[in-house]
Amino acid sequence: MLLDVNRKLFSRSDRVKGVDFHPTEPWVLTGLYNGTVNIYNIETGVIVKTFEIAEVPVRCVRFIPRKNWFVAGSDDFQLRVFNYNTHEKVAAFEAHPDYIRCLTVHPTASIVLTGSDDMSIKAWDWDKQWRCIQARLRDRHTHYIMNIAVNPKDPNTFGSACLDRTVKIWSLGSPTPNFTMEAHDKGVNYVEFYPGADKPYLVTASDDKTVKIWDYLSKSCVQTLESHTNNVLFAVFHPSLPLIVSGGEDGTVKLWNSGTYRLENTLSYALERAWCIALRKTSNEIAVGYDEGVVVVNLGRDEPSFSMDPAGKLIYTRNSSVLSASLQTIQDVTIPDGNRIPLAIKELGTTEIFPTTITHSPNGRFVTVVGDGEYIVYTSLAWRNKAFGNGNSFAWAGDSNTYAVLEGRTKIRVYKSFKERTSAPMKGAGSWALDGLHGGTLLGARGSGVVVFWDWESGEVVRRIDVNAKNIFWSGTGELVAICAEDSYYVLRFDRDAYNAKLEEGSEIPDEGVEEAFDLIAEIPETIRTAKWVGDCFIYTTAANRLNYFVGSESYTITPFDQPLYLLGYLPSHSRVYLSDKDVNVFSYALSLSLVEYQTAVLRGDMDAAEEILPNIPKEQRSKVATFLEGRGLKELALQVTTDPDQKFDLSLQLDDLDAAVEIARSVPELEAETKWKAIGDRALAVWRFDLARESFEKAGDLSALMLLLLAIGDKDGLAALAATAEAKGQNNLAFASLLQLGNPAACVDLLVKTQRAPEAAMFARTYAPSKVPEAVQAWKGDLQSKKRGKLAAAIADPVENPDLFEEGWKEAVARETCAEQEHPSLPISTSTTTATDAETEEDFVDA
Numbered sequence: 001m002l003l004d005v006n007r008k009l010f011s012r013s014d015r016v017k018g019v020d021f022h023p024t025e026p027w028v029l030t031g032l033y034n035g036t037v038n039i040y041n042i043e044t045g046v047i048v049k050t051f052e053i054a055e056v057p058v059r060c061v062r063f064i065p066r067k068n069w070f071v072a073g074s075d076d077f078q079l080r081v082f083n084y085n086t087h088e089k090v091a092a093f094e095a096h097p098d099y100i101r102c103l104t105v106h107p108t109a110s111i112v113l114t115g116s117d118d119m120s121i122k123a124w125d126w127d128k129q130w131r132c133i134q135a136r137l138r139d140r141h142t143h144y145i146m147n148i149a150v151n152p153k154d155p156n157t158f159g160s161a162c163l164d165r166t167v168k169i170w171s172l173g174s175p176t177p178n179f180t181m182e183a184h185d186k187g188v189n190y191v192e193f194y195p196g197a198d199k200p201y202l203v204t205a206s207d208d209k210t211v212k213i214w215d216y217l218s219k220s221c222v223q224t225l226e227s228h229t230n231n232v233l234f235a236v237f238h239p240s241l242p243l244i245v246s247g248g249e250d251g252t253v254k255l256w257n258s259g260t261y262r263l264e265n266t267l268s269y270a271l272e273r274a275w276c277i278a279l280r281k282t283s284n285e286i287a288v289g290y291d292e293g294v295v296v297v298n299l300g301r302d303e304p305s306f307s308m309d310p311a312g313k314l315i316y317t318r319n320s321s322v323l324s325a326s327l328q329t330i331q332d333v334t335i336p337d338g339n340r341i342p343l344a345i346k347e348l349g350t351t352e353i354f355p356t357t358i359t360h361s362p363n364g365r366f367v368t369v370v371g372d373g374e375y376i377v378y379t380s381l382a383w384r385n386k387a388f389g390n391g392n393s394f395a396w397a398g399d400s401n402t403y404a405v406l407e408g409r410t411k412i413r414v415y416k417s418f419k420e421r422t423s424a425p426m427k428g429a430g431s432w433a434l435d436g437l438h439g440g441t442l443l444g445a446r447g448s449g450v451v452v453f454w455d456w457e458s459g460e461v462v463r464r465i466d467v468n469a470k471n472i473f474w475s476g477t478g479e480l481v482a483i484c485a486e487d488s489y490y491v492l493r494f495d496r497d498a499y500n501a502k503l504e505e506g507s508e509i510p511d512e513g514v515e516e517a518f519d520l521i522a523e524i525p526e527t528i529r530t531a532k533w534v535g536d537c538f539i540y541t542t543a544a545n546r547l548n549y550f551v552g553s554e555s556y557t558i559t560p561f562d563q564p565l566y567l568l569g570y571l572p573s574h575s576r577v578y579l580s581d582k583d584v585n586v587f588s589y590a591l592s593l594s595l596v597e598y599q600t601a602v603l604r605g606d607m608d609a610a611e612e613i614l615p616n617i618p619k620e621q622r623s624k625v626a627t628f629l630e631g632r633g634l635k636e637l638a639l640q641v642t643t644d645p646d647q648k649f650d651l652s653l654q655l656d657d658l659d660a661a662v663e664i665a666r667s668v669p670e671l672e673a674e675t676k677w678k679a680i681g682d683r684a685l686a687v688w689r690f691d692l693a694r695e696s697f698e699k700a701g702d703l704s705a706l707m708l709l710l711l712a713i714g715d716k717d718g719l720a721a722l723a724a725t726a727e728a729k730g731q732n733n734l735a736f737a738s739l740l741q742l743g744n745p746a747a748c749v750d751l752l753v754k755t756q757r758a759p760e761a762a763m764f765a766r767t768y769a770p771s772k773v774p775e776a777v778q779a780w781k782g783d784l785q786s787k788k789r790g791k792l793a794a795a796i797a798d799p800v801e802n803p804d805l806f807e808e809g810w811k812e813a814v815a816r817e818t819c820a821e822q823e824h825p826s827l828p829i830s831t832s833t834t835t836a837t838d839a840e841t842e843e844d845f846v847d848a
Contacts, residue, residue: 016289073100115145163187309364440474552603
């Protein structure tokens with residue numbers, strides 16, 4: 001079984017005696033020998049919550065997620081319940097007169113079952129204030145109770161494992177066991193039921209160093225697993241993989257195939273003895289508690305085993321069952337992008353091997369399942385076995401009549417019409433250690449640092465490329481191939497004519513094949529998770545959770561998504577891409593094939609073909625077409641294609657088609673139009689269209705830009721109107737600047753007084769409009785008096801009442817103002833004969 005094992009959490013701590021997963025949060029719960037309970041975040045590896053439970057060992061812990069609780073049993077005979085969100089202690093009581101060795105939470109009832117060194121099993125109901133609703137007294141175990149497990153197929157029954165070498169099966173509410181099995185030669189440490197509905201099995205682990213699988217209906221031993229070198233402390237069936245996981249005092253965790261009972265893998269993390277285990281039902285994660293810490297590993301791939309044929313028939317597996325659904329049946333249902341699609345699922349049959357991959361033949365008539373070092377070819381309709389054999393990898397040729405199988409890492413067998421072809425073997429196949437085969441126009445194989453392509457018919461090496469590849473995808477046309485590496489992918493074009501020409505020359509083909517056979521089109525720095533070719537369009541999902549497509553020489557994003565999704569395929573009749581999550585829930589997104597064809601034609605420079613395709617593109621996709629054309633520098637064409645007003649407006653500005661931009665700005669609501677008019681005004685200035693710029697700034701309400709424009713063109717009437725508009729809108733600084741530029745200091749003084757800036761009005765009038773000083777001073781004094789600052793108001797000098805306090809005669813200053821206005825009626829002219837600082841000018845007004 002090709003099973004990936006990825007470590008997600010490794011944390012050293014005191015001895016871990018109990019462990020459990022939270023069903024929805026990324027948490028693992030650990031009970032320690034030092035009396036502490038820790039909750040780890042699996043994703044970050046840090047302890048998120050700590051509880052000091054007791055001063056003695058905590059031997060068992062379990063989440064009760066329905067109540068936001070966890071329950072812990074310890075060597076001080078106490079059962080304690082805590083709210084893991086608030087840290088509140090919910091309950092604490094003496095449950096047994098001896099160590100509490102094990103506990104389990106009933107999956108549906110409000111019951112916790114506990115087992116103890118007092119050789120009894122008790123049931124506690126939290127809805128009845130943790131009252132003991134039953135204790136096993138008759139025909140009970142005669143040694144320590146080590147483990148309790150509820151039967152998932154019948155939650156009313158449960159099993160118990162004991163050091164008295166027996167396993168007993170009980171019913172809730174009954175004081176006596178249903179039956180007893182003499183399970184092992186030494187004490188039984190663990191019992192667990194098989195989670196599937198197809199087998200009445202349970203598994204046991206014992207101090208006799210063995211693991212046994214039992215049929216509890218016939219009470220017979222099905223298989224004994226021997227490999228551990230010390231006491232086996234746990235053994236469980238994996239809920240979604242065909243595995244039995246066992247571990248114990250030899251410090252190892254062993255993975256057994258639950259179908260063949262073959263030992264698949266042995267894990268060791270050098271943390272001494274393995275004491276306890278937990279499995280997450282919604283994923284492939286397992287947690288193991290050791291003498292020196294806890295480890296969480298992920299077994300197998302998150303990617304589900306599935307395949308969809310060109311007609312939309314989906315086939316996938318769940319354990320050994322093979323299920324199917326047809327996506328063609330949803331063609332009349334309108335579902336928004338990204339929403340889950342309801343499917344009618346039916347059971348197609350079963351498969352004898354655990355599938356690593358499932359692959360349809362190109363015509364969809366056959367389905368190949370590969371796993372456990374074997375392959376089986378089934379008919380897709382009746383699910384009948386058509387062919388089988390040994391093999392780690394399988395690849396179909398383009399004709400659905402030829403396929404290749406990789407045995408071991410060096411031997412490739414080729415079959416035609418389901419019979420092995422003995423002629424034209426793949427030359428040089430034994431020269432490389434290969435990891436997998438990939439079908440298509442040529443037979444592709446990848447190994448460590450190498451990709452090799454062979455001709456299906458002749459067996460000759462077409463090309464060897466030195467690259468570390470994870471996958472190879474051939475297009476249906478046979479011209480393009482994508483080679484996916486760890487951090488990027490390469491798109492190459494296969495030139496069969498160049499290859500054939502090299503063969504016709506009669507020269508010897510080197511080990512590297514024919515260099516002219518492939519041309520590199522593009523290298524895209526993205527990590528591909530799953531992919532499919534649709535014509536010359538390469539659709540794929542990335543490790544960054546995006547759905548993209550590649551056409552020509554560039555990649556485009558269709559949509560991001562917030563969880564890992566895996567590509568099923570594309571149905572042209574629906575114009576939709578279909579994807580699934582790891583539980584094979586199906587989602588879809590729109591992608592017009594005519595859009596892709598249009599882009600392809602443009603990239604090839606065939607504008608006539610592109611023009612013919614354009615009417616077939618849905619209107620809602622036109623903006624994407626325009627964005628594509630804009631990116632290619634075809635802005636005029638993009639302007640003709642787009643139906644989005646905002647995009648059309650931006651393109652009009654870029655092309656200096658201001659008349660079109662004005663039409664759009666006039667057609668939208670006033671509030672939305674302001675930014676558009678501002679953009680038009682800026683662009684109109686750049687192309688010397690001052691009239692349009694003025695209109696645009698007026699409609700945009702951009703008075704600052706309008707003032708600069710009016711100053712530049714010398715429009716006195718316009719500036720006067722602007723000053724009035726600015727004052728009305730409360731833009732007083734702008735109004736003041738406009739009046740000053742118009743040479744109207746009296747109006748400036750009036751504006752300052754009106755806006756309660758009388759001191760500034762008096763200072764300004766002293767220099768530019770002496771006749772307005774008395775008015776400004778009176779406003780200043782009035783303001784101070786209203787603020788009850790009369791003494792300060794009295795200290796301000798009025799040039800009319802106190803002309804002697806000023807450096808020069810006041811009448812002369814007023815006369816000069818009148819003369820200046822007559823000579824230069826449009827200029828703000830200073831009537832002061834000297835330059836004074838603000839402080840000096842203010843001293844003229846204030847009587848020391």
